[in-house]
Amino acid sequence: MTRQIPVLTDVHLITCIVQRGRADAVVRTAVEAGAEGATVHYARGTGMRQNLGVLSAAVNAEKEVITVAVSREQLNHVFERMFIAGQLDTPGMGFMYVVAVEKAATHIPPEIIDKLTSHD
Amino acid sequence: MPAAKGWAMSAEIKIRYGDFRRETSVRKVAISYSKLTRLKAKAGGGxxxxxxxxxxxxxxxAPYVGVRFKDQLLAVTPLAVYLVLFQILILRQGVEDAWMVAGGLVATIVGLMLFIEGLRVGLMPFGERIGHALPQRSPLSVVLMVAFALGVGVTYAEPAIGALKTAGAIVEFHRAPLLHALLDRWADALVLVVGLGVGLAAVVGMLMFVRGWPIKPIIFAATVPVLALTAWMSGVPQLADVVPLAWDCGGVTTGPVTVPLVLALGIGVASAAGRGESSTAGFGIVTLASLFPVLGVLLLGLAVWLGAPPIAPAEVAHGVPPWWEVSPWAEVVGGLRAVVPLVAFLIVVARQVAKVExxxxxxxxxxxxxxVVGMVIFNLGLTYGLTLLGGQSGAAVPGAFAVSPAIHGSPLYPGSLGIAVALAFALMLGFGATLAEPALDALGRTVETLTNGAFRKSGLIYAVAAGVGAGLGLGVVKMVFGVPLAWMLVPGYALALVLTALSTREVASIAWDSAGVTTGPVTVPLVLAMGLGFGHTVGAVEGFGMLAMASVCPILSVLVLGLWVRLRTTRLRPASAGAMA
Structure with a gap:
């Protein structure tokens, strides 16, 4: 018997880099906006912080990188909400971008697979 | 969409919800990044x-200040609220100068916040860079000299050391001449001796880092002479007063400046020596930094007694003190004197010796x-807030069991019930103050990782908190019944040594270090002031010793917990021994 692997298409990956300690608020917003979940990992980087002068002491050089996978239809909404929650329009607050994902796979309940595939 | 079938005849407009959202939400402007970089290149590129x-x-x-303010608020407020509530509810006594105390507490919080942030941003980079660069450029002897000088310097910068000086002002000459002389005429020498002790501890600590010396023999080698000297000196009536002061000095040194700066240097040295950051690197220095100053102060007391018998201070000389010795200028001068020399030293070493940019x-x-600003504000807060409040509580609590001039209608509670109230007060104060200590949380997490979860973080925190509570309780007992401190300290440390011999290296170093962690910049002035106020009211000769007891009891409680954890895991092992092997 061959195993069936349900592969998701139309997936986009939002990556958002914020200061250490601020990812939780952004993740919460992303989930409220419809994302299923998020991965956060720690990182360190340079950028706008170097141009801030004394204020750079107030910007944490250690970062949290949030990655969220969303569907094409959710993308813009989640992206905007995360931008606003992360206050990225302020200098030194972070950076975010989206890449298209060729395919993704995870657990999908069988009854949902049936429902989605029987239509076609 | 099954519902749509019935409406097939009518004209229907279908709009995708996603499109709708896109149109109505945030307005977007698309900008080519190439255009942006082109623009920047034209402007010069820098x-x-x-x-x-x-x-x-x-x-x-806002978040930058908010987080840091909250940390200190959480460390100070529970203690202050507890003291005030206890005073009002149990002792039915209002807080005098309530507004001044409140203002002082706010100053303490703000000052600590500024100082610790300044330490992180301004001083720590020096410690780390020097620690990394120095061993590569200079021979070990130079490294040790720098470590020694740094140990002396950080002692002057330690916020709590000022509390010790102010706390001694109440000691009366005719009751404890030697103690009075140490805190008055020899006050600068006292701080210097404490600093020398910390410097020596830093040197031995560096050697431990570089050579990989084991911790247990060093604990024994450091503790036994101190204990012997303590036992002998408390036998001599003229010298006995110095013992509690000496042991309290040990608790004062291991504050928020000493521990991180010396550790930063040590870790840099260890990695340069090729030992890397072994899991227990850094443990042990804290212990030594609290034991050597004790020895130093004991020896200073001995020297003063042998060399120049204390003479009564000339009262006339205390006419009008110069402006720099009057509050608030005294605090400003103190703050400058604490930070500026340390910074100057670090800059000189970084530039001239380690040659780091x-x-x-x-x-x-x-x-x-x-x-600097934080230190000044903290000193002001100490004078008007913590010391005042602590002194009031210390003076008021004995009203529960004895006649106290501060309290109307004292004793409030009959006989032993009153003493029980005072004891409960000290126990809960120590327990609560320790639970709120942020440094303990960090230590707990390290310990949990080190022992693979066998030693729980909460277990350690509760053990230390219970130890500090018991220590303060014993301190109260010492003052109420006039028990000599050595009778409690010597058996306590002797038991700690026996338990240390039985424990593993990790548990031993954790236990001895946890004692240093508990005596932070908030606990120390508060407990010191309270002990002195308490001692003053019950008629004890001096009010020192509470910090000392709060240092030995956590060592015992953590060692006992460590042994119990090991006993439990070895009993569980037979079931899983096969799998483990």
């Missing part, structure tokens, strides 16, 4: 200054400024 509006400033600064000079300068 880093551009950023213009920040008030909203941006708020967004950057410090980047981000503006930020470092800002950090140093913060440290």
């Amino acid at each position: 880093p551009s200054r950023v213009r920040l509006g008030p909203r941006d400033l708020w967004r950057i600064l 410090i980047e981000e000079r503006v930020v470092v300068a800002y950090g140093i400024l913060l440290a």
